[in-house]
Structure formats: structure tokens, C-alpha cells
Amino acid sequence: MAVRLIRRAALFVLTLLVASIVVFGLLAILPGDVARTMLGVDATPQAVAALRNELGLDRPLVVRYLEWVGGMLHGDLGTSYVTHQPVAAAVSDHLQVSLILVISAMIIAICVALPVGVFAAYGQGRISGTVLSALSQLAVAVPGFLAGLLLVIVFAVTLHWLPASGWVAPIEGFGDFLRHLLLPALSLGLIQGAILSRYVRSAVLDIMREDFMRTARSKGLTPFRALIRHGLRNALIPVLTITGIELAALFVGAIVIESVFVVPGIGSLLVQSVQNRDLIQIQGIVMVIVAIVLVINLLVDLLYAVIDPRLRTSR
């Protein structure tokens, strides 16, 4: 266990290092310049050069890279070229919003996927199973932003039940917070739920063929009870892997959904920073996202052990 943890930690650090080089290198060759982008069409080349100098962008790449990485080691992600505010503060502020959105979406996805997947598997070969399967297949094909727009047209523009866009922090009014959260979380979560339900279905189908399920049924359990009592826990292992991967995918999907709903999450921040060529902020955001994905993977690994006792002893 200890060896495994150390290995994981070393891999973690190495991945971050490689990511930092890749991110920095890619952004260095990206066309466009933050100084010119900030000063727009009504500034002289001299003004642009002066700003580049003030921002330290005229120094060698290696110096800038080392300074950035050195800062990160002290927990300092630098100061945004554009907003003049600390990157770490902006990232943490926006990240909290995205986390709320992504976790809410994940909860919705799981709440949809488990029953739909189980019933689709359980009803395999029957009308109910086929219909559920077809519906989830259909939902998988819908792009998230389209689902978002449809939800806005129905629930905001037509019915006036929910706001079309925007964000209210929980401390500013919990009811308002929920009202603003619901549509983006649904458009992200429902589709993810449909994707996840496909995996739940196939995992459950696999489990239903296992010997121990036959044993459970021969002990007198109904097929459904056997599935819930003995099958589900086993079926969850592959599902958990997928959930981990999908959680990372949700962060990416959130970028689009945040734009549709004008939610001040990490995705909106990233898009805006790229448009402004706010390199230092883009770097900070990407590094944080990389770290989060790595942590999710690590947690998924550790969670296996909780769900499957057999994995605990096998090293």
C-alpha cells in the first residue's frame, strides 16, 4: 500500500511537471499578444512595446518559465496581466462555482443513470428495456449546449419559472442560488446521466450472468432482489471508473454550459483568458484543472478498495 502511494505521488508530480512544460510551450507559440490585445486598435506600437516591457513579456522564455514554476512552488500563480488581480484568487473563486455545478450535475447524472441503467438491463428483451435503452441512446446524441438552449426556451423564456442565465452565490440567497443552478446542472447532468446509464446497463447485464447471482437466486431471492443485494455492488466497480473519467469530462462540458448560462465558473474564466491572451492566467487555470483530474483519478483508485474488499488485500 505504501509503495503504491509513493509511486502514485511521484507520478502525480511528474505529470504536473510535464503538463507545465507543455502548457507553457503551447502558449508561447500561440499567435496573438496580450499587450496588443489589451490595447486594441487605438494604441501605438510604442505603447504596446512599453506594456510588454512592464509585463515582463520581453524577457527570455526560460526565465519566464522558471519564474512561473518557482512561484507555483510557493503557491503563487502570479498576477493576471489583464485584470491585475491574483490568478490564484480568480481561479479559486471560479473553481468553487464549477465544482458546485459539476458535482450537482454528477449527482443528477447518477440519480438518472442508476435506475435507468438497472431497469434497462433488468428489462432486457422486453419493451420497457428497449424503450429505456433507446431513450438513453437518444439523449447521448444531444449536445450539451443544445439541451441548455432548449431548457432555457422552455423553462425561462416561455414558462418564466427559472432564470435564463446568471449565477447567485449561496450566501446571497440560497433559493436564488438553487434557481440559477438548476438549469445548467440539468443540461449538464441529464446527458451525462444518459451516457452513464449505458455503462450501468452493460455492467449489470454482465453481473447478472455471474455464478454468485445464480447462487443468490437459488437461495430464494427474486431476480430483482438478488440484483439489488448482491449484483449492484459488483456492477459499480466499472461504473465508478467511468464516473471518474466522466467527472473530468464534466469539467470540459461545463466550459460550454457555463458560456450558455453565463455562469462565472472556471470554464468561463478560461475562455475569457484565452481571448485576452492572459497567458499567466491560462497557465494557472490549466494547471489547476490538470491537478484536479489527477486527484479524481487518484480518488477513484482509492475508492475501488472501499467498494471491492478484494482489492484491499491484493497489495
Next chain:
Amino acid sequence: MSKPTSAAVRPARRLRIAAGTLLAGIALLAAACSAGAGDNAGGDSGSNNGTSGGAGNQTLQVGLGAAPANLDMTQTAGAAIPQALMYNVYEGLVKLDGKAAVQPLLAKSWTISSDRLTYDFQLQSGVKFSNGDPFTASNVKFSLDRVPKWKANTPTYLSAIKSVDAVSDTEVKINLKEPDNNLLFWLAGPLGAMFDPNEVSNLATTAIGTGPYVVDRYNTNESLILKRNDKYWGTEPKLSQVTLRYYADANAPVNALRSGDIDAVYESQAADQVKQFQSDDQYKVEIGTTQGITVMSMNPGKAPFNDKRVRQAIVYGVDRKAINTAVTEGLGKVLGAPVPPTDPWYTDLADKYPYDPAKAKQLLAAAGKPKLTVDFNVPNLPYCQTIAQIVKSDLSKIGVTVNLHTQEFPAVWLDKTFTQKDYQLTVINHVESRNIFNYGDPDYYWNYDNPQVQKLLNQAAAAPGDKPYADDMKKVVDVLADDVPGDWLYNAPNIVFAKKSVTGISANDNGVSLDLTGVSNPS
């Protein structure tokens, strides 16, 4: 970890896992409770649902397009910063009204010497900055002396200023090197904003002015919240709080208005929604002008556009009316020169070059280029993409093949097309007021070096009085309209959608500010 051996252990373990998960969840929620609440959310609740009862307690939420990158217009470009801050938070000696005409603001009145080299301003007395510091003539000197340090918003527009003298607390003299008829116009823009010397160290996040509103909070890229300035020297504004909400997408603010989240949409890009709103009793629609010139520039420094006949052929060969209809539903004004309808030297030149493919072909043949292939750098903005498609199709009919190259706006376009001037054709809506003056700058990306235009522009700036000034500018326009370094397509409309209760928003965009001083919303 030991393997559970008896059934009695298992519920306990489950409980522990459940409790752990719950605790983690609560911790997360607690940590995220202020998520998205902005930077200074600490004390006040910041709720925007202010109850609107008494006349002094109205609120307004306006949907806008591009967001300010930060609050410092001295170092950061973008019309969004002055649009939000000028006349509302910052004030200058003078301001522009809805017709883009100069009106008094911090200066009650002024006189101009007969040689047009000295401007003598009488200031309002008793004016205070929102932090309590007094505003006097010394602030005018401080602010204008500081303009050469600006990087954005073309500080050279005020380069005619030789010196600023604070004669008394309420009188200030501006001395010029050479006469400049544009001085008052530029003083009414961002360059004329008056600053408090104690508050210029962090303009990106702190904006302290003498205006009727103060910045309560800026949630970057999302919303700017303005609160009434209780120390305001002038008429108290009717709105106690204004929230400017920023939307990247044209339909998002319209949806927000329909669902009741906001009260108005200013400078809407959703021209296709005008008819629907007009037929709905709950809303009103106003359509005014902007200062924007959407221009397809033909690089006169590069073949084939170094030949005037080729440029004219392109202008004949592109159907500007069709473009105006496609992009603005016909609500914009078809142009023929780089002059918006509100400028004093505007004349309608829409029909100078009617859409005439036959004439275009003749001109191309005369230039010895019956077949042409040109590159068109197109910003990745919806209106630019629409224009590019129409231009490509129109020009194919006169034997010109157009290769479209989409460039990310602003970053890549500014780098390749604007800075490196590496283009044959490009298109953009120039929203900066009176951008016609850039045709006098051979270093500008328009690459237009015409000594006659430069001389006429200088002559106009020094003309004795408004009428001679406008007459001289008309001469500039005539030369440009004949020489066509660009195809000036249309002047974009300013589309305002609002709830019926909202009054006082100017339909015309003066190119500087969304002036909130006279706006009310007794919902």
C-alpha cells in the same frame, strides 16, 4: 485495513464511510458558500432584487455585450470600460449627448480665444469625488497632464495641448500648440476623465470619480454593479442601483429580458428579434445610431489594391444593401464614407457607388485584371463571417476569387492583420468615435498614405469655427470616397430592448458612454 470478519462490524464501517462522505460534503459546501460572490462580497448581501417602491429606490439591470477586461481605460482598450464608467462614475469637463454633440458637465461654460489656442473653462463649484476629496482646477491639470502616460484610447488625440493652468479653484485654462477643433470632442471622451491624484495607483480595480454613481463591485466578465453616489454634486439619479450584465452571446441577454432577469438590453446584436419585441406590449424597442463604421479595408499598400480602379471595382461589385439587410435586418445605415450619421460632416453617400457588377467588370478590365484571386482575413465574429460570405459570392460574379481566412478576434486578428498589416482584404466594425482621422496616419493598419488627405485633415482641425471645420472635413470625405481605401459598408444600429417601465436610455450610442444619469425604472 483488516477484512471484516463478523457481520456486526459491517454496519459500523458503513456508518463511518457515510459519515465521512457527509462531512466532506458539508465542508465543501461551507467552503463554496461564497462561490461566485465576487471579490468584495464580505459585508453586504449584494442582493440585486432591490424592492422598487419610492422614486429614489429604483433599480435597473441592463444586458450588454463585451465585458470590460478591467476598470482601467488608461491602460486597457475596449469600448466597454468607458461605456460603463464615463458620465456615470468618471466625469469630464464636457460630455456628449445622444446626438454626439458636446454639452457642459464639470465645466459650466467656456470661452475660446480668437486664435483658437486658449480654452478658458469655468468649473462647477462644490464638486467632490465619491471618496470625499474635493474636485478643483488642480484635478483638471493633474488629469490632463497625465494623458501622455495613457497607453489605450489614443492619447495622441490630445497632443495639441501645450499646457494646463489652474487659474483658480474654479477656472482652468488649456493652452494649445496649434488650433484643434476636435479638442472638446476628445475631452468629452475617456481621455477627458477627471481623476483624484490619491486614487490612480490601482485603476484596474478602483474607479473613483465625481459622477452620480460609484462602482460597488465588478465581477470580472460577468457584471458591474453601480450604486448611487450620495455625495453627487448634480441632480440625484433616480436609480439607486444599476447592474450591467455582460453576455458573450447575442441571444442570451434577449432571453434574460424575456424571462424577467433583466430590464433592458443595450446595443443588442439580435436584430432578428426586433419584430417579435415590437409586437409584444410588455416591451419597447428603440433603434438609434452608433459611432461604428463597418469597413472592408482593401490594403492600398499591396497589389492588386494599390490600383484605385481595382478598389473601386470591388466597391461596385459588393452589394452593401444586401449586407446591411443580412447583418442588421436593414436597420443599419448603408454608408459610402467613414462618417456616421451623427457627425457634422455627414452626407449620404450610399448611392455614390451603386451595386453594379457590369461597371465593376469594366473597371477590372481597364486595370488589366479581369481575373483576380485575393485573400480575405475575416475575424471570427458572427457579423464578419456573414459579410465575408456575401462578399465572396458577390465578387465571384465579377471574376474575383476570394479565399477566406478566419482569424480569432481580437488576439490573432490584432497580431496578423492589424499589427503586421499582412492582409489584402479584411473587415471589422470600428466603434471608436471619429476613426476617420486614422486615414491621416500612414502607419495605421489601413496603410493609407495620401498627403492630400493628411493636409486636409490638419487644415480642418485648425479651421476657424464649427462651420468651416465641417466644410473642410467634407472635403476630406470627398477625397476618401473617391479613392476608396476601404469599402464602408454600413453604420450599425443601436438596438435597445426594454421593459415598458424603463425610460431615459438614449437610443443613439454616442460612442463613449451608456449615460445612466437620466434613466428611470419605476417598475
